[in-house]
Amino acid sequence: MKPISFKIEKKISGQLGRAGHLDTPHGAIKTPAFVTVGTKATVKSLTPEQVRDLGAQVVLANTYHLYLQPGDKIIKDVGGIQKWMNWSGPTMTDSGGFQVFSLGAAYGKELGKLTKIPAELLLENSPDIDTEEKPKLATIDPNGVTFRSHIDGSAHYFTPEKSIEIQHNIGADIIFAFDECTSPIESIHYQGQSLDRTHRWAKQSLEYHKSKENSKTQALFGIVQGGRHENLRKESAGFIGSLDFDGFGIGGSFAKEDMKNAVKWVNEILPEEKPKHLLGIGEPEDLFYGVENGCDLFDCVAPTRNARNGGLYTKYGKVNILNSKYTNDFTPIDSECNCYTCKNYTRAYLAHLFRAKEMLAATLATIHNLHFIVGLVENIRQSIIDEKFNEFREKFFISYKN
């Protein structure tokens, strides 16, 4: 008996995209779906009821963060993450693989999920790119990763087995294999080595998972890496796709223009009938690129983090509510938006809350942004069902880029 089942309902003709239905032990997810990020078992600034009411279907927490605080044993003892955080719907956990990157290669650098470094500089280890060593909180070796806690400096060692063990304790419906999210500024030689290691770790993750009872109630997704390199991406999709995972994650840190290519290469190879999760992607344009290239699930901190920092989505593009022009703008953030915030508050009031550093600013802004992104993916889904994806896409881009 499989913990999850996935059904494709409709495809975008001539493309990889599709709308589907994913059943989990804690409820169904209609895909494509945006997965709300709740790293430390909370969606920052919102109650689970607020998260549910804005239409979010599923929440993703983080293994590394919950292992450090409060500790996975506590979560196991209370009966799993759903009970721990009072979220009754489906849940996922990331393996800590992203922290290998964010606390390791990317630590102290201007590197993120999508880098500003132009693609042409990523061909080889370019001398133009600053590769100077700075103290890191994660160091990788063939068997695992040593993390130095960002909270208290203590050292912790993660192996694939350890990550899965923690994820079993946390108890989310869908969990991820332990991987290395490779830095895009590494040489192709390193990327190849890293990929071999991620593949080995994927197998270990899967074997360990299958050896436990938890595999009957928790689904495991394997993660495809390979950076911006077509041969590595295809090799990875072939290898990871051949293993008996319940679904797949697509990972990596990209130059903006590389992301959609990588996703396409990979999804042409991965088994069509299994769900694909594009890890850490979630700006509006990128969601379209992900969907049309065959991804079903997306998680991203962008809507929640941007919200806390004053960046609000509208159908005409993003707005920085801290700009002085909004202090006396008595219209809603987005006049066509049906969220709680837009129905009850003005830009001027939001601007006031942000300037006064009031907590409600984060809550109202997060409600709006999540509603926007969750709703956008929902609308994308509907457009696929209605066979109007391309029209919907075009209309959105024209308005959003304005």
Add this chain to the structure above:
RNA sequence: GCGCCGAUCGCAUAGUGGCAAUUGCAGCGGGCUGUAAACUCGCCGACCUAUGGUCUACGGGGGUUCGAGUCCCUCUCGGCGCA
């Protein structure tokens, strides 16, 4: 009236002979994509033939000095003490 102390870019501060001048707040703008993030990075005297130049500036006026926010005199305002 006498004595002491103080006055620096919106506010608060640093500065004891080489200074367009520290830091914090406020202000203005940018960034944020599997959350080290209610974070972070710029700018913040004016003007220009702008990776440089000119001018005006540390309460007012005068002086010493190659050079003064910094030293001296004086005035104004404020605080404290003594009458």
